[in-house]
Amino acid sequence: MSCRQAFWGAGATAGENKRTLPIGLILPFCALSAGRLLEFRCMRRVSLFVTCIVDQLFPEIGLAMATVLERLGYEIDFPEDQTCCGQPAFNTGFRDEARSVARHFLRVFRDAEYIVVPSGSCTSMIAHHYVELFADEPDRLAEASRLESRVWEFSKFLTEVAQVEDVGARFERVVVYHDSCHGLRELGIKEGPRRLLSHVRDLTLREMDSAQECCGFGGTFSVKLPEVSGGMARTKIESIVRAGAEAVVGIDASCLMQIRGALLRAKVPIRTLHLAEVLAHR
Amino acid sequence: MSGVPEERFHRTLADKGLQEAIRSSTVRLSDHRRTALETLPEYEELRTQANAVKRHTIENLESYLKQFESNALAHGAQVVWARDAAEAADFVLELAKRKNARLIVKSKSMTTEEIGLNERLAHHGLEPVETDLGEYIIQLAGERPYHIVAPALHKTRYDVAALFTEKLGVAREIEIEKQTRIARSVLREKFLAADIGVSGANFLIADSGAVVLVENEGNARLTTTAPRIHVAIAGIEKLLPRAQDLAVFLKLLGRSATGQPLTVYTSFLTGPRREAEIDGPDELYVVLLDNGRTRLLADAEKRQSLYCIRCGACLNHCPVYRKLGGHNYPGAYSGPIGAIITPQFMGVMHHPWLPFASSLCGACGEVCPVKIDIPKLLLDLRADVHTAEARQGQGRLERLGFRAWAWVMRHPRMYEMAGLMASALLAGDRWRSRLPDLVNQGPLRAWLSQRDLPPVAKSFHRLWRERRKAAAK
Numbered sequence: 001m002s003c004r005q006a007f008w009g010a011g012a013t014a015g016e017n018k019r020t021l022p023i024g025l026i027l028p029f030c031a032l033s034a035g036r037l038l039e040f041r042c043m044r045r046v047s048l049f050v051t052c053i054v055d056q057l058f059p060e061i062g063l064a065m066a067t068v069l070e071r072l073g074y075e076i077d078f079p080e081d082q083t084c085c086g087q088p089a090f091n092t093g094f095r096d097e098a099r100s101v102a103r104h105f106l107r108v109f110r111d112a113e114y115i116v117v118p119s120g121s122c123t124s125m126i127a128h129h130y131v132e133l134f135a136d137e138p139d140r141l142a143e144a145s146r147l148e149s150r151v152w153e154f155s156k157f158l159t160e161v162a163q164v165e166d167v168g169a170r171f172e173r174v175v176v177y178h179d180s181c182h183g184l185r186e187l188g189i190k191e192g193p194r195r196l197l198s199h200v201r202d203l204t205l206r207e208m209d210s211a212q213e214c215c216g217f218g219g220t221f222s223v224k225l226p227e228v229s230g231g232m233a234r235t236k237i238e239s240i241v242r243a244g245a246e247a248v249v250g251i252d253a254s255c256l257m258q259i260r261g262a263l264l265r266a267k268v269p270i271r272t273l274h275l276a277e278v279l280a281h282r
Numbered sequence: 283m284s285g286v287p288e289e290r291f292h293r294t295l296a297d298k299g300l301q302e303a304i305r306s307s308t309v310r311l312s313d314h315r316r317t318a319l320e321t322l323p324e325y326e327e328l329r330t331q332a333n334a335v336k337r338h339t340i341e342n343l344e345s346y347l348k349q350f351e352s353n354a355l356a357h358g359a360q361v362v363w364a365r366d367a368a369e370a371a372d373f374v375l376e377l378a379k380r381k382n383a384r385l386i387v388k389s390k391s392m393t394t395e396e397i398g399l400n401e402r403l404a405h406h407g408l409e410p411v412e413t414d415l416g417e418y419i420i421q422l423a424g425e426r427p428y429h430i431v432a433p434a435l436h437k438t439r440y441d442v443a444a445l446f447t448e449k450l451g452v453a454r455e456i457e458i459e460k461q462t463r464i465a466r467s468v469l470r471e472k473f474l475a476a477d478i479g480v481s482g483a484n485f486l487i488a489d490s491g492a493v494v495l496v497e498n499e500g501n502a503r504l505t506t507t508a509p510r511i512h513v514a515i516a517g518i519e520k521l522l523p524r525a526q527d528l529a530v531f532l533k534l535l536g537r538s539a540t541g542q543p544l545t546v547y548t549s550f551l552t553g554p555r556r557e558a559e560i561d562g563p564d565e566l567y568v569v570l571l572d573n574g575r576t577r578l579l580a581d582a583e584k585r586q587s588l589y590c591i592r593c594g595a596c597l598n599h600c601p602v603y604r605k606l607g608g609h610n611y612p613g614a615y616s617g618p619i620g621a622i623i624t625p626q627f628m629g630v631m632h633h634p635w636l637p638f639a640s641s642l643c644g645a646c647g648e649v650c651p652v653k654i655d656i657p658k659l660l661l662d663l664r665a666d667v668h669t670a671e672a673r674q675g676q677g678r679l680e681r682l683g684f685r686a687w688a689w690v691m692r693h694p695r696m697y698e699m700a701g702l703m704a705s706a707l708l709a710g711d712r713w714r715s716r717l718p719d720l721v722n723q724g725p726l727r728a729w730l731s732q733r734d735l736p737p738v739a740k741s742f743h744r745l746w747r748e749r750r751k752a753a754a755k
Contacts, residue, residue: 050742052691054742055701055741055742055743056701056704056705056739056741056742057736057737057739058736058737058739059739059740059741059742059744059745060739062742062745062746063742063745063746063749066746078746080694080743081694082694083690083691083692083694083697084691084697086688086691088684088687089684089687089688090661091642091661091664092638092664092680092684093637093661093663093664093665093666093667093668094665094668094681094684094688095665097684097685097687097688098688100688100692101688101691101692103692104691104692181641181642181643181644181645182642182644185643185644185645185647185648186644212645213601213643213645214601214641214643214645216601216641217641218640218641218642218643219641219642220638220725221638221640221641221642222641222728222729223724223725223728223729224286224635224638224728225286225291225602225635225638225639226728226729226731226732227288227291227292227295227731227732228291228295228602228605228606228639229641229732230731230732230733231295231301231605232601232602232605232641233732233733235305235601235604235605257736258733260734260736261729261732261733261734261735261736262732262733264733264734265732265733265734
């Protein structure tokens with residue numbers, strides 16, 4: 001059988017019957033559709049990496065994220081041996097320590113298909129910086145580069161994988177969205193969270209004048225140069241207050257911890273909320 | 283962190299007027315840049331091109347330097363190679379002595395700040411006079427530039443009025459235009475009387491041997507043409523292969539710096555005055571300065587620091603610079619670019635805190651017109667600091683802390699126990715509101731100096747187990 005016959009179907013030649021769809025086109029199409037269906041079924045299971053900050057300090061954010069994902073029909077897997085992604089050491093310049101923690105992460109999430117993370121910063125660490133850490137370890141490097149398509153920041157997972165913008169939430173507050181630096185600049189997350197918030201019933205979304213300016217957390221920066229970090233947080237707060245917000249919404253618990261701490265210190269009665277908490281609210 | 287000049291930081295942060303001046307200027311410059319880029323649809327493409335040209339030039343620096351030298355010589359300029367700051371400054375000093383020069387006018391140049399030229403000349407009885415208005419102001423004030431592009435960014439017009447009255451003996455004048463006129467009348471006399479003009483260089487063009495200067499005030503033109511002798515001092519990284527490459531860089535530089543499509547003056551200087559020409563110096567010297575730059579060339583990753591065209595955009599957008607201002611950074615260069623080049627020029631252990639003076643927000647890398655990956659380099663330098671510290675037996679406590687931390691993070695049971703212990707330690711309002719000194723140390727103390735603590739909570743691990751048990755019932 002010639003290639004041409006195989007493409008058009010056995011017994012047929014290009015000249016004979018041009019009106020029927022050639023098998024050569026139909027078969028891949030069917031395979032693709034079946035693959036999509038299969039993929040859709042597999043996609044229903046997601047693994048949570050809640051991050052150490054959420055685990056230890058803001059567990060309600062993890063629960064809210066699980067709630068939203070469950071409502072969308074996902075089965076939640078929580079690998080119990082998870083700890084931290086290693087970013088604190090990496091950003092402080094302790095590469096070996098970061099690498100050892102990253103290896104632990106790779107082990108724990110080896111079988112996870114989708115890893116959803118309530119943090120832009122930790123997602124970026126895993127998706128972008130692990131490959132730097134494992135540049136000299138070919139096996140782990142391959143594993144780390146496969147991670148990039150598997151690890152998803154929560155809002156990006158909703159808008160790009162689950163492809164939802166309206167999760168049926170209701171939240172009666174005037175809020176501003178704070179762009180977390182790593183989410184914004186390393187993952188390109190800007191419109192997604194705002195679109196998700198714009199679909200929340202009774203919620204008023206306002207823009208603050210320096211939404212994209214760092215809150216000053218910066219990991220160990222916050223305790224290495226505390227006064228500069230605190231000054232940056234206060235600048236952020238002024239911007240939040242100017243916008244007339246009742247709550248600040250973000251996608252990183254670490255930024256929210258910084259803003260929250262500074263708001264409390266300044267006795268400003270404005271709440272901080274993770275996007276997942278708003279989206280879980282009804 | 284040890285070695286952080288916290289006292290100085292505190293003084294800057296506590297000065298409300300200064301904070302306001304820094305913030306309003308940097309925000310204004312950032313806004314101007316953004317507006318200017320709205321009418322430059324090919325901006326991203328230009329950045330990519332600029333990065334490629336700089337990469338190519340830096341990787342082939344030796345041959346371009348030779349090409350520049352031979353072309354500059356052919357045009358009658360003289361080329362001087364300076365290994366370090368002292369050699370460059372000494373050359374100017376010796377030249378001045380040889381030519382019996384006393385008054386030296388200068389146009390704005392960060393490179394001459396880097397080599398401490400003014401101090402050296404003044405020390406030997408010569409009179410260096412800055413002719414850029416901002417530089418003139420800070421020279422009168424006895425300070426160093428606050429910003430790569432806007433040296434007197436921290437001075438309000440009231441500060442300038444007081445300064446002029448004190449140093450020039452003029453009546454108090456708070457109108458900026460009139461202040462400019464005062465400076466101008468003083469400086470015109472200096473230009474006419476000067477023996478030598480010293481400038482920097484924004485670009486050096488290999489294929490024509492030209493020194494390119496961009497400026498807004500016209501003072502660089504006077505500096506480089508009125509005196510008999512012109513000395514241009516430039517870092518070796520200022521090279522571009524061809525004059526046509528400027529088409530890319532000039533579009534980026536003005537817009538990134540001040541939001542101008544082009545600066546008011548762009549001068550191309552090839553050689554001294556030729557016969558039948560009216561303006562121009564009799565002699566032109568181009569001093570090519572190394573001062574640590576060739577050391578960077580050896581590092582394939584870090585040598586991108588040499589792509590910098592000194593536009594100052596990273597300073598304007600840096601939230602840390604917006605708090606610290608320029609004078610808290612050691613050396614001539616402040617802000618994110620200073621935090622990566624100063625440690626490399628001087629060695630990381632001179633000011634080991636410098637690469638840590640960043641929240642790694644990435645705004646600097648985002649706005650860099652030549653795409654220097656500043657956040658990445660800051661991270662690399664942080665690792666270098668720890669390596670150097672380990673070699674010198676310093677920073678043991680922090681290293682030990684992170685080693686222990688990493689061990690805990692690799693052992694999930696230990697991690698859970700550590701979490702339980704920490705929350706038990708911090709639980710209860712009685713403790714939290716007034717932590718005993720024994721506990722309130724180090725990072726915790728630093729955190730509490732500015733902010734309240736996060737709530738004490740059951741871990742997600744525990745809550746998830748409880749949730750699953752409840753669901754099973």
